[in-house]
Amino acid sequence: MQEFDVVARIQELCQARSWTYYRLAKESGIPYSTLSTMLHKTNVPSVPSLMKICNGFGITLAQFFSDQDEAAKLTTDQKQCLVIWDRLDSTSKELALVYMQGLADRQEYKPSKK
Template sequence: MQEFDVVARIQELCQARSWTYYRLAKASGIPYSTLSTMLHKTNVPSVPSLIKICDGLGITLAQFFSDQDESAKLTAEQKHCLGVWSTLDKPGQELALAYMQGLADRQEHKPNIK
């Protein structure tokens, strides 16, 4: 079985989102000093800390440990949407979801005009 590098995965996810470690610390509720220690490989995150990090990143633990690149299946527009999503705080994400649901509901009830 191949060893999974937790710290490298956290760094990879931050890089993919163009997040600083400070931003991740704020989003996850983990003190920056604690996160910094983890990322410099002197202290591997505990499971509760890793759950907080995943929550901050907006992913599940399963997604964190997944070795498959799910983003490869996304269109450019979908990747852009996820990129914008990751820049939003929790209230912004809730508003975005509500807006998107409203658009979907509106489209569902709109007659199909050709």
């Protein structure tokens, strides 16, 4: 069985999102000093810390440990949406979801023409 490098995965996810470690700390609710120690001293984070990190990234633990490249299955438009999504803060993400739901509801509602 191949050993999973948790610290490298965190670094990979930050790089993919163009996030600084400060941004990850803020999104995760983990003190920057704690996160920095984990990443630079290569201390493996505890499960509760890793769950906070995953929540900050907006992914599940299963997605964190997945060895499959899920992005390879996405269309160009879907990838673009995710790139933009990753740049948003939590409030903007909430607003984006509400807006998208409104668009979907509007599309589903088609009044009958007389």
